[in-house]
Amino acid sequence: MEKQRQKYLFKWLRQQQKPIKKLLTLNVGLATLSSLILVGQTWLLASLLHHFIMQQTPRSELLPYFIGLIVGFALRALILYLRERIGFNCGRQLRNIIRQQILDKIHSVGPATINGKPAGSWASLMLEQVENLHNFYARYLPQQMLSAIVPVIILIAVFPLNWVAGLILLFTAPLIPVFMILVGLAASDKNQQNMAILAKLSGQFLDRLRGLETLRLFNRAEEQTEYIEKSTEDYRISTMDVLKMAFLSSAVLEFFTSISIAIVAVYFGFSYLGQIDFGSFSDNTGITLFAGFFCLILAPEFYQPLRDLGVYYHDRAAAIGAADAIAEFIETDYQTVQPDHDQHIPNQSAVEIVAENLVVLSPQGKTLTQPLNFHLAKQSHTALVGQSGAGKTSLINVLLGFLPYQGSLKINGIELNQADLTQWRKQIAWVGQNPLLLQGTIKENLLLGDIQASDEQIDIALSQANAKEFTHHIGLNAEIKDGGVGISVGQAQRLAIARALLRQGNLLLLDEPTASLDAKSETQVLTALTQINQAQTTLMITHRIEDLKQCDQILVMQQGQLVQQGHFEQLQQQGYFAELLAQRHQDVQ
Structure with a gap:
């Protein structure tokens, strides 16, 4: 698929989100609140460890920290539950809306156009291909916004404590989306091919099933079985290619995430060994255990939204592949007799x-x-x-x-x-x-x-x-x-x-x-x-x-x-x- 076509389809998919804009905004708002709670939890945990290890504070005095952590975990779990429900409703509503658009278009163009394709192709369009749009709205779109919001919140929290850790996070972060896009471009092509093969297979199977009696009479049932088997094998190979691209994307993201977190860990390790003495804005206190724990705990969370976006990038590729056939059918300008005119033909005993x-x-x-x-x-x-x-x-x-x-x-x-x-x-x-x-x-x-x-x-x-x-x-x-x-x-x-x-x-x-x-x-x-x-x-x-x-x-x-x-x-x-x-x-x- 051409890059220009992919850009257009992505724009088309985003345009369809208008009916669920409020739900998407609520989803992102809850996730932002969860990230703020995470920063607060991290501060509590780092403070607790600093007091317990470095200052030998009695456990009884640390009870508020434990209570704060438990409340934070409960709130984040509740927010995660609400986000999952909202995301599912977003995907369900959009699927229903797009299916209704397809049905309205089918009703508009009439049987003269519908008979031009096998019934299985229309079934594939209405079911599998629309279904592949679900995660785009339920997961990918919210995560796309969060991949920019959450890292900024974490950077704002990290930079005042240690500017070196902040710079490491800032300069390693772009590696993940760059490689994610490179892998995703190939994944989009594979998904589009996969959808085309599935639509063809659906049409072939239904047509052969309806004509089974004729195939048996002409002794061609075994031949057509082999043909369906070959088409099924093509679909299997295509599906495995899509999965390979998805796994490759995940492996690349995990690799660069691990390297980036390791760099942060090495920096703090050498700091505590006395080999590095820069990074803190305060020369008197130096790099404290609190700062180290705070930055190291937040480092994986800094990359997590980008990693999740990489995982859901496969959903983006699948949605673009499915949207190709859906948008083409909905937007094709078929010449039809418009049914919404208000002139009534007189209901007489016979017509002239x-x-x-x-x-x-x-x-x-x-x-x-x-x-x-x-x-x-x-x-x-x-x-x-x-x-x-x-x-x-x-x-x-x-x-x-x-x-x-x-x-x-x-x-x-x-x-x-x-x-x-x-x-x-x-x-x-x-x-x-x-x-x-x-x-x-x-x-x-x-x-x-x-x-x-x-x-x-x-x-x-x-x-x-x-x-x-x-x-x-x-x-x-x-x-x-x-x-x-x-x-x-x-x-x-x-x-x-x-x-x-x-x-x-x-x-x-x-x-x-x-x-x-x-x-x-x-x-x-x-x-x-x-x-x-x-x-x-x-x-x-x-x-x-x-x-x-x-x-x-x-x-x-x-x-x-x-x-x-x-x-x-x-x-x-x-x-x-x-x-x-x-x-x-x-x-x-």
């Missing part, structure tokens, strides 16, 4: 759709169709035909409000990109080729269409969708596993149609609704759809000739263009539609 020079755009701004002009009258039944890639699904997605567009697309006289999309989608009933059934009972899935639906309405919808023949045997409380496991594809399709019927939308969008049904069920479902279509406006993607003959009009698309439109009798003998019919006859034969 008028498109003029309609150009469908991808979330990246790429044109997916040529200018389209068509009119769907109220309560009309329109078929949309064309080969794969002609732009049919793109047109459905723009009607659902999932893709942006140029030109004009009016629903009951209201421009769609100026309408309240949430209110508009409540008027739509949709059935796709591969309907999604959630884990739960059959009845719970049906109630997604209308949570207020009565048992009688459910029974009518199941009958119209020709689904009652199997729901009668297994019951509406039968459990459906994740992905529709437990029922056949055809049964799932009929349940999806029943769910759409319960919704009673003013616009019915059908994307090959009978693609997974046998001939008998297909005929029955189409008959049911024909009956309910009389009260709704319907747009259906289909290749069945029987469906086309019953339509009020047919829209024919080719390579993103609307090349023909009209009744079946008008189109069957001419142009591209005649070619599609001929191809359909050949496929059936």
Whole structure:
């Protein structure tokens, strides 16, 4: 990762701390108070040892010092407990906020963008990568401020007693952050690579798991197992590289800390042996035992905040690696239909759709169709035909409000990109080729269409969708596993149609609704759809000739263009539609 990118991501991470600024300030304030108590404790301990060893003071007279030490330890323990709680709450709040930002962005860009990546990649982004931000806010940011505050407090306490010890601490302190930064730069790159490998592995594993049946049928299960094993090994190696960098960072910090403390200890040792007689501001008293103990006890505490920062620097590197994908997704300017407009499309019995020079755009701004002009009258039944890639699904997605567009697309006289999309989608009933059934009972899935639906309405919808023949045997409380496991594809399709019927939308969008049904069920479902279509406006993607003959009009698309439109009798003998019919006859034969 480039240094400029790392700097930007670090700045981005710091910008996210605004909601928890008060908690972070409280955390740092408590830690500062703890450092002041530490200086007081050290003064008490050094004084106690000086009185006990050098002045032979009776133990009874030293009791206040012992009490002061105990109170100091208790206060510091309490502060440490409070800091841990505050730090955890900081990390938890930021994780929730960033997850909400990701969810809002996913909701904004819609399924057209989400389907561009494996589901496992999104799961990794929402879970592991956001989780890697926790310690950055819980530990690293407070420690970054404390690494400057605590050493200054200790220097202020040490310098009046011994300026040499103060200079040793002052000039050796920069060695730790310098080497910490050098090791941390490499650690950040390793963490970013680790996050990328994890996201890839998550997507691969979930996709292979979903396609396990197909892999077994084509005898490729063992091959894909080896592929997953290799990807897992790559992730293991990457993780070990990250850990090696973390351990290297800790070893470097411990080494220079030990050397620095040893220099202070050697100085005081030679002072007490009479080899050194400078360092104290008072020439009369010289270097006392109190000063030696005070400085030596505080020396490790002087480097401790820097050492802790070095330990948490790994959390900084992990956060930057995780933030790369998070910030990229959140900040990418996808072109979307904004859902926060306040114009409401009139909720009538059916809708009228008028498109003029309609150009469908991808979330990246790429044109997916040529200018389209068509009119769907109220309560009309329109078929949309064309080969794969002609732009049919793109047109459905723009009607659902999932893709942006140029030109004009009016629903009951209201421009769609100026309408309240949430209110508009409540008027739509949709059935796709591969309907999604959630884990739960059959009845719970049906109630997604209308949570207020009565048992009688459910029974009518199941009958119209020709689904009652199997729901009668297994019951509406039968459990459906994740992905529709437990029922056949055809049964799932009929349940999806029943769910759409319960919704009673003013616009019915059908994307090959009978693609997974046998001939008998297909005929029955189409008959049911024909009956309910009389009260709704319907747009259906289909290749069945029987469906086309019953339509009020047919829209024919080719390579993103609307090349023909009209009744079946008008189109069957001419142009591209005649070619599609001929191809359909050949496929059936």
